[in-house]
Amino acid sequence: MVNRPKKFYLMMSLLLLEICLFSLPSFSIQKSKHPFKIRDNLQREVVLPHQIKRILSLQPEITRILIALGQEKKLIGIDYFIHRYDHLYPLLKPRLRDLPLVSLSSESINWELLLRLKPDLIFTSPSETHLASSLQKKTGIPTLVLSSQGRLTSLLEEIKLIGQWVNQEKRAAYLCGFFQDKIKMVVSTLARTAPLQKPRVYLAFWSSLTRTPVDYEPVKVAGGINLAEELLPEDLGTVGTVVSVEKILAWNPDIILLHGNYLPEERKITPALVFQDKRLSAIRAVKNKQVYYTFGFWYWWDPAQVLVEIMYLAKIFHPEIFTRIDLEKEGNQVYQIFYSLPHGFTYLQQRLKWENGWSK
Amino acid sequence: MNIKIKQLKFNYPNFSLEISDLSLTEGRVTTIVGPNGAGKTTLLKCLSGLLTIPPGSVFINGSDLTTLKGGQRAQLISYVPQEMTSIFNYKVLDFVLMGRAAYLPLFSPPGEKDQQLAREALTYIGLNNYAQRSLFELSSGERRLVLIARALAQQAQILFLDEPTTFLDPKNEIEILQLIKKLSLEMKKTIVLTLHNLEVAAAYSERLVFLKKGRVIAWGEPAEIMTESLLAKIYDVSFKIIDWQGHKFLLKGHQE
Amino acid sequence: MKSKFISSQRLTWIMLLLPFGLLLFSLGLGPYPLSPSDVIKTLLSPFISAINVPEAFSVIIFRIRLPRLCLAFLVGAALSVSGASLQALFKNPLINEYILGLSSGAAFGAALSLVFLGQNFPPQLAAFILAVVAVGGVLLIAGHSETHLITLILTGVIMTAFFSALLSLVEYFASPYALQSLFFWLMGNLSLATWKDIILAGPLMTFGIIVLLLLRWRLNVLSLSDDQVKALGINLRLEKILVILAATLATAAATSVVGIIGWVGLIVPHLVRMMVGPDNRLVIPLSATVGASFLILADDLTRNLASFEIPIGILTSLIGIPLFIVLLKKTQRVWL
Numbered sequence: 001m002v003n004r005p006k007k008f009y010l011m012m013s014l015l016l017l018e019i020c021l022f023s024l025p026s027f028s029i030q031k032s033k034h035p036f037k038i039r040d041n042l043q044r045e046v047v048l049p050h051q052i053k054r055i056l057s058l059q060p061e062i063t064r065i066l067i068a069l070g071q072e073k074k075l076i077g078i079d080y081f082i083h084r085y086d087h088l089y090p091l092l093k094p095r096l097r098d099l100p101l102v103s104l105s106s107e108s109i110n111w112e113l114l115l116r117l118k119p120d121l122i123f124t125s126p127s128e129t130h131l132a133s134s135l136q137k138k139t140g141i142p143t144l145v146l147s148s149q150g151r152l153t154s155l156l157e158e159i160k161l162i163g164q165w166v167n168q169e170k171r172a173a174y175l176c177g178f179f180q181d182k183i184k185m186v187v188s189t190l191a192r193t194a195p196l197q198k199p200r201v202y203l204a205f206w207s208s209l210t211r212t213p214v215d216y217e218p219v220k221v222a223g224g225i226n227l228a229e230e231l232l233p234e235d236l237g238t239v240g241t242v243v244s245v246e247k248i249l250a251w252n253p254d255i256i257l258l259h260g261n262y263l264p265e266e267r268k269i270t271p272a273l274v275f276q277d278k279r280l281s282a283i284r285a286v287k288n289k290q291v292y293y294t295f296g297f298w299y300w301w302d303p304a305q306v307l308v309e310i311m312y313l314a315k316i317f318h319p320e321i322f323t324r325i326d327l328e329k330e331g332n333q334v335y336q337i338f339y340s341l342p343h344g345f346t347y348l349q350q351r352l353k354w355e356n357g358w359s360k
Numbered sequence: 361m362n363i364k365i366k367q368l369k370f371n372y373p374n375f376s377l378e379i380s381d382l383s384l385t386e387g388r389v390t391t392i393v394g395p396n397g398a399g400k401t402t403l404l405k406c407l408s409g410l411l412t413i414p415p416g417s418v419f420i421n422g423s424d425l426t427t428l429k430g431g432q433r434a435q436l437i438s439y440v441p442q443e444m445t446s447i448f449n450y451k452v453l454d455f456v457l458m459g460r461a462a463y464l465p466l467f468s469p470p471g472e473k474d475q476q477l478a479r480e481a482l483t484y485i486g487l488n489n490y491a492q493r494s495l496f497e498l499s500s501g502e503r504r505l506v507l508i509a510r511a512l513a514q515q516a517q518i519l520f521l522d523e524p525t526t527f528l529d530p531k532n533e534i535e536i537l538q539l540i541k542k543l544s545l546e547m548k549k550t551i552v553l554t555l556h557n558l559e560v561a562a563a564y565s566e567r568l569v570f571l572k573k574g575r576v577i578a579w580g581e582p583a584e585i586m587t588e589s590l591l592a593k594i595y596d597v598s599f600k601i602i603d604w605q606g607h608k609f610l611l612k613g614h615q616e
Numbered sequence: 617m618k619s620k621f622i623s624s625q626r627l628t629w630i631m632l633l634l635p636f637g638l639l640l641f642s643l644g645l646g647p648y649p650l651s652p653s654d655v656i657k658t659l660l661s662p663f664i665s666a667i668n669v670p671e672a673f674s675v676i677i678f679r680i681r682l683p684r685l686c687l688a689f690l691v692g693a694a695l696s697v698s699g700a701s702l703q704a705l706f707k708n709p710l711i712n713e714y715i716l717g718l719s720s721g722a723a724f725g726a727a728l729s730l731v732f733l734g735q736n737f738p739p740q741l742a743a744f745i746l747a748v749v750a751v752g753g754v755l756l757i758a759g760h761s762e763t764h765l766i767t768l769i770l771t772g773v774i775m776t777a778f779f780s781a782l783l784s785l786v787e788y789f790a791s792p793y794a795l796q797s798l799f800f801w802l803m804g805n806l807s808l809a810t811w812k813d814i815i816l817a818g819p820l821m822t823f824g825i826i827v828l829l830l831l832r833w834r835l836n837v838l839s840l841s842d843d844q845v846k847a848l849g850i851n852l853r854l855e856k857i858l859v860i861l862a863a864t865l866a867t868a869a870a871t872s873v874v875g876i877i878g879w880v881g882l883i884v885p886h887l888v889r890m891m892v893g894p895d896n897r898l899v900i901p902l903s904a905t906v907g908a909s910f911l912i913l914a915d916d917l918t919r920n921l922a923s924f925e926i927p928i929g930i931l932t933s934l935i936g937i938p939l940f941i942v943l944l945k946k947t948q949r950v951w952l
Contacts (some may be wrong), residue, residue, distance in 0.1 A: 081791075084791070085791060104788065104789075108788070206796055206797075207794075207796075207797055208796075208797060208800070209808070210807055210808065210925070211796070211800075231924060232924070234924045240796075241924040242800070242807070242924050242925045243924060243925065244646070244647060244680075244807050244919060244925055245680050245807070245808070246646045246647050246648045246676060246680050246681070246919075247647040247648070249648055249672055249675060249676055249680070250647050250648040250649070252672070268797075278675070278679055279675055279679040279680055279810065280675075281671070281675065282670075282671040282672040282675045405843070408847060409846070409847075410843050410846050410847060429851075430846065430849045430850060430851050431849040431850075431851075432849075433849060434847065434848055434849025434850075435849065437847075438847065439843075439844075439847035441841070441843055441844060441847070444844075445840070445841045445844075446839065446840055446841075447707045447708065447709065447839060448704070448709075448836075448839050448894035449893070449894055450836065450893075450894055450895060451893065451895065454836065454895050458836060458837045458840065458848060459848065461834070461837045461848040461849055461850055462848060462849030462850075464833075466830075466831070466834065466855070466858075467830035467831065467834075468833075469832065469833035469897055470833060494893075514848070
């Protein structure tokens with residue numbers, strides 16, 4: 001009887017470890033011998049069509065990459081997330097506004113509409129585990145499960161890979177180069193500073209104080225420590241877990257970041273609420289008023305947004321080092337390069353209205 | 361306590377009970393007899409307030425039954441169902457104790473006095489050793505006795521018993537009927553019961569009420585009214601009555 | 617015979633006092649390391665000014681662990697007492713506290729709030745209101761067929777199905793983030809417990825529990841067939857409504873703050889009956905304390921078993937059902 005809980009704990013953690021190992025090999029697209037055969041994120045083998053002209057992307061990350069590659073004319077429909085939760089969508093490209101809505105959040109698909117649109121290729125996200133195989137089985141259209149799963153290297157590989165498929169290798173290489181340069185700027189600046197005091201950061205994501213990602217690369221790149229990194233994700237193929245308030249107290253973070261990629265009226269957790277919560281008053285971040293919004297995950301990544309996020313976090317974590325970064329200017333440049341949107345970042349600021357502002 | 365029935369009417373979709381005038385008097389055992397479906401149980405339920413009856417049709421000691429509140433009524437009348445149906449396997453004493461419900465305010469559990477009354481009731485029926493036994497261990501005769509004990513704990517002067525002897529063996533049947541007799545003699549209870557066995561009904565009751573299709577066909581002292589022709593009329597089968605030392609024996613379906 | 621009586625009386629006392637001991641013990645458990653002496657010092661610090669503890673200690677004890685454990689206590693007691701009472705009232709040991717459509721009403725309410733209504737209409741309030749609406753609807757629809765308990769239960773089943781359909785409809789329109797919050801809520805959890813929850817839901821739970829505790833003996837009588845209940849002079853309709861009202865208030869208040877925690881109201885009363893028999897004079901108070909203990913224990917496990925919080929609703933089923941089966945096999949007799 002005494003031993004049982006220990007054993008149970010052990011079994012439980014082994015089980016979780018397995019799940020973790022299974023889900024973490026991030027980006028596993030391997031080109032096999034046949035040039036058009038691919039093994040996707042869910043280990044499915046998919047044969048790509050010889051010509052990709054009509055793409056249905058139900059994976060917002062891919063949609064964004066295709067737009068960044070200047071391929072929005074190949075898009076023939078959109079998914080519910082872009083339709084309802086994408087704040088930049090109305091600005092992106094005029095053509096996109098007329099695209100029909102094909103999916104709903106409950107993984108349900110408007111099948112007849114989908115068939116009428118006649119896509120050559122469909123993209124879905126690995127978070128919707130069964131969608132791809134049922135799509136391919138029912139329609140016979142090649143369906144690829146593809147995502148960065150929140151890893152920056154995978155995101156870049158993904159951009160390059162899609163660039164190859166749509167014959168935009170140059171543009172893809174340019175975007176990746178721009179992306180890497182910006183990151184290099186942050187990383188090398190930090191490397192020059194020794195000794196570097198890395199702030200210990202707690203992330204409250206997905207509209208909840210206690211839900212947190214065990215893996216969030218922008219924090220690492222921007223020179224911070226994600227306290228939840230020691231934990232395991234609660235579910236296969238995801239990066240989130242749930243902790244207790246007490247755990248947050250035990251961590252005593254220097255900085256708390258709140259998922260702020262929601263419109264003000266949809267936000268469930270705000271810095272004001274964190275400051276009001278008496279349970280959190282003993283935490284260093286609360287005492288020192290170090291509670292900020294952050295973009296957080298979009299639907300996996302918006303490549304432009306995650307780049308801005310890294311610079312934004314770097315400024316929060318190390319304000320004395322990154323004094324020279326003008327975030328508004330940098331941000332607008334990123335949106336200009338990726339989507340030819342001159343004031344994308346300024347517009348986002350206005351939509352999201354983060355009350356503690358963009359880092360001073 | 362006297363019960364007076366005046367123009368009692370009660371309707372089911374395919375059945376109606378109509379009793380124009382009937383009185384049941386104190387200290388007597390009255391037995392309602394009649395074929396299946398005559399309305400015996402319905403009559404008992406009407407009299408004990410379990411079925412809703414029109415006002416002004418049943419009077420207990422002169423006051424209209426329908427004007428009495430549940431608790432007041434239960435302090436005057438206790439109804440003993442044919443079988444005890446309990447999903448939960450209570451202890452015998454706890455079950456008998458439930459007879460005290462009418463005397464207790466909503467939020468009070470029974471006190472020492474109620475416990476005492478319940479124990480006395482068990483002793484009276486001769487099951488004082490059974491207090492801590494569980495209901496499901498009892499034989500069917502014992503279950504009937506425990507039901508009567510609960511009615512005693514209820515301390516009502518009027519006792520309605522619905523077929524208290526059905527499915528019992530002769531020994532248990534006689535024990536129950538002797539107990540009923542004793543209750544009427546010693547405690548002066550007004551007792552009304554329904555029975556199928558006409559011979560014991562005649563032997564143990566002061567009054568018989570013959571019921572058929574919801575109507576009273578005859579009522580009175582057993583010796584006076586129980587005739588072969590009446591029985592034949594009520595049960596649609598021929599009877600022969602044999603009188604032996606004051607006891608009546610019946611031969612059913614007798615061919616002359 | 618006498619010694620057995622004493623031991624069963626001792627057992628009763630142990631079960632009555634168990635949750636208080638467990639509550640004190642559990643104050644020392646959790647991811648934030650606190651030694652027993654830290655806990656005691658912190659507990660005494662508001663009363664004795666000579667004792668000084670770090671702010672974090674008093675936050676952990678008074679703002680996190682204590683409200684959470686008190687909530688577990690109250691919710692465990694409320695669900696178990698409601699379950700036990702409804703089982704008696706409906707003369708059916710298979711009934712649980714959610715039988716009259718309460719859980720699906722609450723779930724729909726929470727979903728409405730989380731998906732559509734946002735901050736202005738907290739899920740707690742919406743869940744409570746719709747839980748009460750669901751039960752009220754059942755009573756209204758079943759209406760005058762008061763003597764037919766089957767009608768009432770069947771209406772409850774129908775109401776449950778109706779609200780489940782509404783819930784699916786809301787889920788259909790929900791964003792994945794809202795869905796996540798919703799599933800988190802549906803599985804039941806105590807991790808976000810605050811004193812505010814206790815101030816809001818505590819009085820209702822306490823009220824329901826007290827009413828049912830006061831009715832404990834009455835529930836014995838109500839568990840008999842309806843004819844007998846009436847013949848014993850009880851206003852069946854009034855008392856039935858009173859029991860349903862008290863159980864509904866307690867369960868709806870509990871559900872509104874912690875979500876749907878299954879099996880407690882079914883298993884705990886049976887555990888108690890296996891130990892002390894069916895007399896509700898004992899079953900109701902002991903259900904309260906055993907239910908409280910059960911939920912405090914389950915919560916201890918959710919907090920300490922893994923790095924993340926396992927929703928307590930999953931654990932109550934995972935622990936409750938095997939425990940129930942073991943006892944069922946061991947008892948090998950009718951305990952109802």
